[in-house]
Amino acid sequence: MKRSLILAAALALATPVAAQEVQFSPDATLECMEKQRLPGADDTCIGESARVCFQRIKNASNSDIAACMGKESEYWKGRLDAAFDRMMELAEVADAEFAENAKSKDIPFQLTTDLEEMREKWGNWREIRCAVEAMMRRGTPYTMTAAASCTMKRMGEEALFLESAITYMETK
Template identity: 80%
Template sequence: MRLPLILAACLAAAPAAAQEVKFSPDATLDCMEKQRLPGADDTCIGESARVCFQRMKNPSNSDIAACMGKESEYWKGRLDTAYGRMVELAKVADAEFEKTAKSKDIPFSLVEDLAIQQEKWGDWREIRCAVEAMMRRGTPYTMTAAASCTMKRMGEQALFMESAVTYMETK
């Protein structure tokens, strides 16, 4: 709840994005395709935002934050898709596990744990990004710190959830 308030305050204090934001996820996807090391895709988070604001002539902090916001939206879409699929897989896994003798000794639900994890992750992300923004309060970088943090955390969580889906689909 803190981060939306911080972002709103920053946006109210900053001039509106002076330039049109032209965002495409292509740079991030190209970077990920070139990765050779497993798990290195997270190093590509932010590549498309960078291309977005580098195309602009003298981008302001609000322009840069707007590009990061667009990449955050991109990652949120991937996260939402992966989370939805993971819930479907968790329901099947819980139903299958319920049929085993171990289910009486291990009374946990992947569906419930997944929902709790996602809720707690959202709370943690907001607090983490609020701290990063407030460390820069009083400077021109409050808004970009919040936007960068949100973009990175969204991307990391989307990649985590996608890898969880891949694991569940192949086990």
């Protein structure tokens, strides 16, 4: 909680002017992902749409750049939340099926519980990680963009991880 307040204060202090209205679309990220030839390389596309967004803004300020990254973070958060919900549905079915297995008495863990714990700990880790990245640049104009970039990347990576987990669970 303290880190959240520290990061929020740092971002507020780093914002010299309000960002312009940004025009964001996830298309550039999605197009990049469609072109990927290597399995697991989709994470290299995280941030493509944010880059297109701030390149459209004449004389984009750090606030504008961070706002575009924030929009892409929101996009990834939507995918992350949807993937988590779907993964929980699959985990409930898998836990119920495993409970009927004789080995379940020896392995008392549940995927649903582990997913919930992972989400909580991942959220805390992401917050701390992005606070560190921002604070490494404190006192510079890049505090805000470092935090925004970190958040965007971590949200995208986690969304892609859960989406790949869903694919695995649905095909096993």
